[in-house]
Each structure stands twice: as C-alpha cells, then as structure tokens.
Amino acid sequence: MKSIILILAILFSLISCDKLKQKQQQNVLNELKIEDSLLSVQNAKRMEAAAKSQSIAILVAEDMELSNFNQVLQNGDLAATLLKGRGPYTVFAPEDEAFEKINYAEFNENESAGFSKLFMLNRALPYEKLKAEIIENRHQLLLENMEGSRLEFEEKDGEIYIKSASGELLKLAKPAKASNGFLYKINEIVAQN
Template sequence: MRTNLTILGIVAALAIGLVALPALAATADVDVRGGEYIPASLTVEGNTTVTWTNYDEVSHTVTSTGGTFDSGPIEQNETFNYTFGDTGTYPYGCTLNASTQRTPMQGVVIVVPEGMMIEGDENVTSGEEPVRATLAGLVAGDENLTSFADAVEDAGLTRTVLNAGGPYTVFAPDDGAFEALDNATLAAVLNDTEVLDSLLMHHVVRGNYTAEDLMGEVNATNETVLETLAGDSLNLSMVDDSFMVENATIVASDLVAENGIVHTIDTVLVPPDLLPPENVTAEGNVTAAENVTPEAPVEEQRVIP
C-alpha cells in the first residue's frame, strides 16, 4: 500500500512539474549566404525566435525597414536573434551592401497568430496544383496590370510578400494609371527599389476585403480607413455612386488569389511624402490635379460590385 502511495506521489509531482513548465518558444533559421537571405520570405507564428547566421566572408546586417530590429554588423559565422511577439509583416535588409548593389539584399518575416500556421500543401492532393495563383501570379497574368506587374517584379520585396504572405487586399493601378504619371515621378520611383517597394506596399492592406465588404464598411461609417503595409493609411469612400480609394476609382473588383484579393484602380496612389517635392512637379510636367483626374467623367467609370 505504501509503495502504491509513493508511486502516486511521484506521478503527481511529475504532473505538477510538467504543468509548471513554460511553453517552449518556436525557433526558425535564416542563412545569410552569397549576398542573400535564405529563405528570403519566412512565415512564423508569434513568439518565434528567428536566428540569422552569416556564412559570407563579408559583414552583413539584419535591419528592419520599420526600425523594429537592427543587428548591426554580423561577421562571418556570427548570429543575430530576434523574437517576434506581434503579428505583422516585417521587411528587412542589409544596410552595408545597399549602396553597392543595384538590388539590395531584402527579406521579410511574416508573423501570424500562434496556432494559425497552415502547411502549404494541406489542401492540395499529391500531384495536383493549387486551384488559384498567388497575388503576385494573379497580377502577372492580368493583361491590364502589366506595368504594375513589372514594378512588382523589379521591387523584389513586394513580390516576395505577395507570393508568400497574406491574406492581403491589393488595389492595383491599371496600365492607364501608370501612363498618366509624369516622367519625373515615374523615373524617381523606378530608379530606387526602396521607394518603389514603399509605393507598391502603399497599395496593399492586410486581410481579405471583397467589394461587398468594402462597401459595407463605407456605408456604415461614410468613410473607412485601412492601414497599408507601408505603414500609412488609405481612405475609402463613395463619391457619386463610384467607389473611391483615395482619389482612385475601383474599375474592376474581386479578382481572387490563393492569398488575397485584387481590385483594379485607375490611378497610382502616391503618398505625399514619398518623393522629394522636386520629383513630384519637376519641370512643370504634372500637377497633382492633372495626375489624378481622368479625362472621362467619373460617371463613365465602370464599377464592378
């Protein structure tokens, strides 16, 4: 009898000890090799510690675009760790090689809520292809979005985000919107990958928003504000029965991808503080009003609910 009581006591003590142990934090690794982050896009759950290891002979940094983390110089075989507590998208790069490469080293960590990780092939039968393309693939295959698709391809970081992150809602300017940009603004954007990424991610918000969702939000509040991946905001409203995103009209909607939704708009949304003033109105090419006002009346714009 005493033996049984002793065994039960040991079992109880072990059980209490196990309950008291803290949950083990998840970990993930990124190699810095050949002037690249491998993998360039990493999706993790909250409370995950990511470790970057530099295998190159030259120094690199792991520097968050938003200032969340900064490793400082990492020498060969040295590491840098950061634990991601909050969900969100964390683009980062190397500050040491940014001025020596046309395309800087870029990476992104996408943090989802704990317990929300989904295996990439969970809903795909062996031998089958996924039913839908990613946002990047959908944009690349749309004949009305060739300029936007080319910009996404050139930016690199945005392409990585639209391929691996989500769900996101993308307000993609059509080809006519890019043609309406003045030459100085277009050149300033296309010649700087950081500025280009900021511009493109100004057109992307977190979550799946169908046209019905957006209109429901606007009808309930008269105006809805959504935060973009660039860290700023977009105002959505109804004007004369047209659905507006800032000064752009939605001309096609609900293009569904595997990781989000695309709505086509007729104007490139340029944040007022993205470019120096001389690049926005250089040589008197275009004023703000000239750039955003279509020649056709608003009433003629086609809105797909």
Template sequence: MRRNPVIPWLAAALAIGLIALPALAATVAVEIRGGAYHPASLTVEENTTVTWTNYDTVSHTVTGTGGAFDSGPIEQNETFNYTFTGTGTYPYGCTLNASTQRTPMQGVVIVVPEGMMVTPGEEPEGVTLADVIAQDENLTTFTAAVEKAGLAQTVFASGGPYTLFAPDDAAFETLGNETLAGILNDTVMLDTLLMYHMVEGNYTAEDLMAEVNATGNETVLSTLTGDTLSISVANGTLMVENATIVASDITADNGIIHIIDRVLLPPGSGIGEAPENVTPEVTPAERVIP
C-alpha cells in the same frame, strides 16, 4: 522483492512536470552585416522569436514600420529579440542610417499561423497575387514593378491574405516616363509604393461598401507600410483615396485584387511632385543699376 515506494511517486512527478512544461518557442536569427539585414525577408510562424545581431562596427536599429517594435541603437555584437505573437506582415528598417545611406536598410517578417510553415520545395501549387496580376493584360506595368521590387516580391507570394489595390497601365502612364523610370530603378521606393497599395485581410467590394456605410461614408484601412488609405463612396462607386475601383473581387489563394485607375502615392514619397520654387541667383552682369 520489496519495492521502494519513492520511485513510483518520483516517476509520476517527473511525468506531470514534463507534461506541464510549455513548448519551447521557435527562434530565428538575423545578422546585420555591411549595412543590411541577412536575410532581409523572413517567413515565420506565430510565437517565433527573431534575434537580430549587429556585426557592424557602427550602430543600427531594428524599427518596425508604424512602431510595432523598436530596438533602439544596437552596438556591435549586441542583440535584439522580438517575439511575433500575431499573424501579419511586419516591415522594418534602420533609422540611424536612413539619412546617410542612399538605400536605407529594410527588412520584413511575414508571420503565418502556427502549423502553416512548409518545407522549401513543398510549397502548395496555389495561385498567388503575383500570378494573378501577371496574367492580367491591363496590369503589365504593375507586374513589371513587382518583378523589379525587393521585399514586395516576397510579400506578394507569401503569407496573407492581403487586399491589393492594383493601378492599371493607364494609371501609371499619368506619372510620366521620367517619374516612372525613376520609381522602377529605385528598389526601396518601389517596395514602399507597392506595399502602400496593400492591406491585410480579404476585403471584397461588398465588404468595403459595408465598412463605408457603417462609418458614415468613409472608413480607413492600414497599409503594409503603416500608413492608411481612405475608402469612400462617390455616386455609388467605391473610391480608394482619389482613385476609383474599376474592377473588383479578382481572387488569388493569398488575397483579393481590386483594379484602380490611379497610382496611390505614399505620404512624403515626393513621387511626381514638382520641385520647390527656387529664386535664381542673379550674376553681377545681370544686375540692373538704377
């Protein structure tokens, strides 16, 4: 039987073409409904494309903290896509309703290396940052804050590695009961406060000292809120902003913890600030007529 010479050639071409085809990128959907992101927290692998779709009648944005990505206004039934090519933690929110809604819209995407995702229920039985702080008798207030938080709970238990600067109980006491109660009852403020105490990567005390020495007694690290923390040395002791590291190199599977003696306050948070001086209005009865 005579063979058609075209068929083997065609089969070979198809095989080469299939091999050359790139792997399809993973995609994950987030719905914007009722002034919230659903789900608000995502853990994805590198090179995953996240698609946000706005189902509300009002416009929203998907704006990454620090400007990593920004959708601009998304109208009803419109979408925004972003592909996460690098590992890390990416908090984001809506800039349009921040001033009109008491609880601003917030979300977070945690990106892990490819092949690191696990099936729900099959997570490794590791000791997370949340586990470690819960076992420290000097971090009871910080533990309570994590348990009351929203997005920060996921951040502490997923992804990483992170370096956490955890204020001890005495540090929280200096804020006063009223201020502390206000923070613990405001999930958005609490998330911001907690993630301001975290930076990406494992930094031991030795690493921090080396960074400081290499940059002339001060270095800067970026926090998960997109702000920065100044690390310096005073009298041989490591400082984080105006806080002293009193215990260091407490390890977890997804990071490392240093205990500090002051609560770090995010810029513009207004936490613990005294109200501005306001000139009281004088009633007619109180006016003095010369």
C-alpha cells in the same frame, strides 16, 4: 421432331446470346459514359482548384493591363516574397495608363518596395465586406496600407470608391479572388494620407 426442337433450342439460344451481347455492350457504353462524366467533374474541380491556387502575384503577372505594376513589384522584390505568401492581402493595382503620370522606371529597390506597399493592405477585403465597413463608418473609411500610409475609401450610391492622388474618386470594380487575397484594378495612382 427431336431435330426441330433441337434447331429451335439452338435458334433460341443464339437469339438470347445476341440479346445478352447487346445488353452487355449497352452496359459497357453506359459505364463509359458515367466514367466520362466523372472525369469531366474531376477535371472541372481540378481547373477550379488551379484557379483558386493562383496567388495575387500570378494574377498581376498574367494581366496585360498591369505590366507596369508587375514591374514595380518585381523591382521591389514583393512579387517573390510578399504576394506569393499566404496572406491574406488586398491589393489595389494601378493599370498601365496610371503610370504615365510618374517616372517609376527610375525607382530604386527601396522606392519600388515602398511604392508597391502603398497599394496593399495586410488583410483580405472582399468587396461586400469593404462596402459594409465603409457604410458602418458613415460612408468614409481610412485603412492603413502596408507602407504605413492610409488609403481613403468612400461609398456613394451603393458603389465603392478609392481616393486618387489628385483627389478624384476611382470606382472599384469587383475584385479578382486569389489564393491569398483579393486584387482590385484601379485606373489611377491612389493618394497617400
């Protein structure tokens, strides 16, 4: 009888050990899943921080539709100085097709710098704030750019427009957020007032 009790005790302890091992394995798996999810959250936060840390100069350099504008910024030495700075800046960057109407390749460094500054405001203007200022100013607004000229904006039917050099109204899309301001892409050269 003692041997039967001893065998049962051994079997019971083996079964208990097996269940304990399974429970420990499950706990380890659960801990690994939690670690993985924490790492995913941390990686997502790192990716978000990296996206937020991109300056306007980097956004312009990486956008294939802004290669001509990027070249003008490089020629005027503004990408390395102004647009990598703290800002905040608002930049209205003409897409490549807008440059077909001007001969920007012949600009010297001073002309490039002046031309580049034409598209920049020395303050951050998110879309909603710009819209509010335009509406507050009776649906039109003149803002001085960094070159000293003025950019003309209008609001029509709830949309924001910037006036081009030819007098055409160019609709502004929502801007790209950079670490040092906002980047608006436009499809023509804006007017100097």
